[in-house]
Amino acid sequence: MSVDYSWYLFLGAALFTIGAYGLLIRRNPLVMFMCIELMLNAVNLTFVTFSRMLNDIGGQVVVFFVLVVAAAEVVVGLGILVSILRRRPSATVDDISALKG
Amino acid sequence: MIAGMFAQLGVPTDAPFAVPEVAWSALTPLLILIVGALALLVVTALVPRTLPVGFFTVTTVAVAAGAAVASLGSWDRVTDPDRGPYMAVAGAITLDGFSVLVTALLAITVVLVALLADGYLRREGLGAAEFSVLVLLSASGGVMMALANDLIVMFLGLEVLSIALYVLAGFQGDRRESQESAMKYFLLGAFASAFLLYGIALVYGATGSTNLGEIAGFLARDVPSEQGLLLGGMAMLIVGFGFKIGVVPFQSWVPDVYQGAPTPVTAFMASGVKVAGFAALLRVIVSALSVQAQDWRPVMWVLAMLTLVVGPAMAIVQTDVKRMLAYSSISHAGFILIGVQAASDRGTAGALFYLFAYSFMALGAFGVVSLVARQGDVGVDLDRFRGLSKRRPGLALVFAVFLLGQTGVPLTSGFMAKFSVIGAAVASESYALAMVAMLTSVVGAFAYLRVIVAMYLGDDEEMAEEGTRRVQIPAAAGLALGLALAVTVTLGVLPSTVLDAARDAVPARLSPSR
Numbered sequence: 001m002s003v004d005y006s007w008y009l010f011l012g013a014a015l016f017t018i019g020a021y022g023l024l025i026r027r028n029p030l031v032m033f034m035c036i037e038l039m040l041n042a043v044n045l046t047f048v049t050f051s052r053m054l055n056d057i058g059g060q061v062v063v064f065f066v067l068v069v070a071a072a073e074v075v076v077g078l079g080i081l082v083s084i085l086r087r088r089p090s091a092t093v094d095d096i097s098a099l100k101g
Numbered sequence: 102m103i104a105g106m107f108a109q110l111g112v113p114t115d116a117p118f119a120v121p122e123v124a125w126s127a128l129t130p131l132l133i134l135i136v137g138a139l140a141l142l143v144v145t146a147l148v149p150r151t152l153p154v155g156f157f158t159v160t161t162v163a164v165a166a167g168a169a170v171a172s173l174g175s176w177d178r179v180t181d182p183d184r185g186p187y188m189a190v191a192g193a194i195t196l197d198g199f200s201v202l203v204t205a206l207l208a209i210t211v212v213l214v215a216l217l218a219d220g221y222l223r224r225e226g227l228g229a230a231e232f233s234v235l236v237l238l239s240a241s242g243g244v245m246m247a248l249a250n251d252l253i254v255m256f257l258g259l260e261v262l263s264i265a266l267y268v269l270a271g272f273q274g275d276r277r278e279s280q281e282s283a284m285k286y287f288l289l290g291a292f293a294s295a296f297l298l299y300g301i302a303l304v305y306g307a308t309g310s311t312n313l314g315e316i317a318g319f320l321a322r323d324v325p326s327e328q329g330l331l332l333g334g335m336a337m338l339i340v341g342f343g344f345k346i347g348v349v350p351f352q353s354w355v356p357d358v359y360q361g362a363p364t365p366v367t368a369f370m371a372s373g374v375k376v377a378g379f380a381a382l383l384r385v386i387v388s389a390l391s392v393q394a395q396d397w398r399p400v401m402w403v404l405a406m407l408t409l410v411v412g413p414a415m416a417i418v419q420t421d422v423k424r425m426l427a428y429s430s431i432s433h434a435g436f437i438l439i440g441v442q443a444a445s446d447r448g449t450a451g452a453l454f455y456l457f458a459y460s461f462m463a464l465g466a467f468g469v470v471s472l473v474a475r476q477g478d479v480g481v482d483l484d485r486f487r488g489l490s491k492r493r494p495g496l497a498l499v500f501a502v503f504l505l506g507q508t509g510v511p512l513t514s515g516f517m518a519k520f521s522v523i524g525a526a527v528a529s530e531s532y533a534l535a536m537v538a539m540l541t542s543v544v545g546a547f548a549y550l551r552v553i554v555a556m557y558l559g560d561d562e563e564m565a566e567e568g569t570r571r572v573q574i575p576a577a578a579g580l581a582l583g584l585a586l587a588v589t590v591t592l593g594v595l596p597s598t599v600l601d602a603a604r605d606a607v608p609a610r611l612s613p614s615r
Contacts, residue, residue, distance in 0.1 A: 069260045
């Protein structure tokens with residue numbers, strides 16, 4: 001039994017929206033990192049679906065690049081977070097507010 | 102099993118695997134930057150003692166200058182009408198006047214940033230090795246974006262550029278502002294990257310390719326069966342690029358990140374990163390999606406209008422000069438968008454010239470700010486600049502020229518830059534935008550003139566009583582400011598060389614399938 005392609009696209013769009021919404025409302029940096037991962041993986045699903053629809057392998061190759069980029073990004077993000085937590089015991093993004101105006 | 106998968110996908114399994122030919126000569130500037138950075142990293146790790154800051158400055162300048170020379174070396178080849186632009190690495194990158202010029206500009210900004218950072222790193226006691234490597238790698242990402250003829254290559258370039266910059270923004274790990282800058286830049290940058298990537302996915306779904314030449318060819322031939330996918334993809338791409346180049350309403354991170362980041366890094370963000378971001382925007386939206394111009398022009402019009410109004414309006418209420426320059430950088434992004442919005446070769450040339458002119462003014466202005474600041478990158482509010490002309494007449498004069506240039510005073514590069522984008526807007530019948538641009542540059546002038554007035558008419562006594570030390574100007578930073586000043590004045594008096602180059606540097610649309 002095969003599922004229509006459009007369902008995968010809708011799932012990708014839904015996951016992307018959940019990720020974007022989560023990034024905007026959550027205040028814990030770690031959860032925000034997870035939301036970014038969710039958005040990137042939603043895009044991966046969309047790429048794979050289009051790849052099958054178009055019968056073109058290029059879209060699946062993209063996924064590997066995105067996975068590598070996501071990993072590199074999260075490493076740097078965690079590094080920044082660790083350097084912040086070294087100075088203060090706990091951090092939500094609301095505590096990081098020295099710059100304004 | 103793998104063969105079965107390939108068969109299912111319609112890939113012929115018995116066909117020999119074709120290794121794409123890699124034209125190394127086309128990649129020379131990129132390779133110089135990457136190999137230079139990695140070699141620097143290895144040398145630093147292998148040498149047992151700490152190398153002096155000067156070594157890293159000299160190496161970075163040499164590597165970046167080498168990349169600039171290597172890039173400009175192919176200028177004659179790609180602008181020659183007989184041979185023209187060409188593609189390399191299976192159509193993934195394009196060498197045309199546009200990529201050559203942008204690559205050279207990026208490399209030159211790295212030279213100036215390295216010179217500015219020399220004294221700064223000594224004063225703040227930061228690791229010069231990591232700084233040099235990260236700046237070179239970040240610039241290599243920008244070069245990748247300039248060369249890209251494929252949306253995925255462009256995305257990878259953007260990530261290489263951005264990830265190195267997230268680290269650079271938080272380079273002063275023990276300063277709260279720097280950490281905050283890094284965190285905000287990271288979260289907003291990753292958010293923007295995800296949008297950009299989703300846009301790429303949707304455009305891929307609509308047109309069947311991520312190659313810019315093939316996308317342009319497809320759109321010129323026939324209409325996508327799902328027009329909604331293409332429009333959604335374009336909207337996502339514009340949101341993603343909009344975040345990266347900091348246009349209203351995606352500008353919220355710019356002031357905080359620019360203010361908190363170490364000042365030489367801010368100078369690089371305002372020059373090199375903006376150049377790379379706009380280069381990608383011009384190549385993807387203006388060049389590859391030119392067939393859809395009637396769809397994206399109104400969006401760009403609104404973005405440009407908002408940016409032109411909000412940028413200067415926020416700049417005039419700032420008391421922190423670094424933050425004021427951040428808002429001014431937003432308003433300059435608005436001016437460059439005028440060239441983008443024109444959707445013509447003239448607009449592209451104008452935007453390119455503007456980027457060229459603004460890069461040097463931004464590098465110079467932030468360079469002066471980094472010199473005036475006290476250790477710890479603090480004390481860059483307006484009061485600190487009061488009476489600077491009496492303490493440091495040369496520095497005050499140079500700063501005044503950069504600020505007047507950003508205002509758009511004749512005989513500086515800023516005037517020619519504003520003239521070229523507004524001229525393109527008028528030629529494309531965007532009269533309202535041209536009018537607003539001229540009006541808001543008057544509003545913006547107030548922010549710059551306030552600093553100049555403080556420098557020349559402000560009272561110095563208060564500072565003298567505090568017993569603050571005299572502003573030191575290291576030789577390398579002085580050289581960088583001198584170069585930026587020379588370019589700003591030369592482009593104002595004799596702009597024709599760069600204007601002609603920008604005119605010849607319109608992105609080419611090449612498709613590998615032809």
